[in-house]
Amino acid sequence: MISRVLYCAVVFGTLVACASTTARGKEELNVGMTMERVRALLGAPDDRSFRQTDEAWQYNDVVGFGQCEYLTAWFTNGVLHAVTTRRGSSVAGCGLGSSAVDWGQMPKAPVVEVNVSVQ
Numbered sequence: 001m002i003s004r005v006l007y008c009a010v011v012f013g014t015l016v017a018c019a020s021t022t023a024r025g026k027e028e029l030n031v032g033m034t035m036e037r038v039r040a041l042l043g044a045p046d047d048r049s050f051r052q053t054d055e056a057w058q059y060n061d062v063v064g065f066g067q068c069e070y071l072t073a074w075f076t077n078g079v080l081h082a083v084t085t086r087r088g089s090s091v092a093g094c095g096l097g098s099s100a101v102d103w104g105q106m107p108k109a110p111v112v113e114v115n116v117s118v119q
Contacts, residue, residue: 026071026083031110033080038073045073049101053077056101060094063087068094074106082107 025041038057039045045057057073068090074082084105088097 026085029073029080029083029112031080031082031112035075035078035080038075038080042071042073046095047098047101051103054081054103054106056103056106058098058101060098062090062094066090068097070094070098072101072105082109082111084111 025043028041029038035055042057042059046060047058049056049058053076055075055078057075059071059073061069061071063069066089067087069085069087071083071085073080074084084107091097
């Protein structure tokens, strides 16, 4: 009986731990936020890229069995300009599915979220 309860507790704990960490904070993101506020909501980025006065923060999260979400927070002059997301298959974790920042994908107009499906 104790082993069954322990097993259930471990499974439940694993499922909670695998929940998307950025999902909880991304719904609170707004254009114009400071980098400090974004970091407080999402935590430290998995990767950062720079271009003149622009900076891109990338986050990788498991969002389901075999699925990853890749979120990019785009900043201009230290202020959140846009947030884009895409989903893709998990291959040995989400880090391998991450790609280098494509500055051509930075939205021209401020936007909170754009979803792109990746097959």
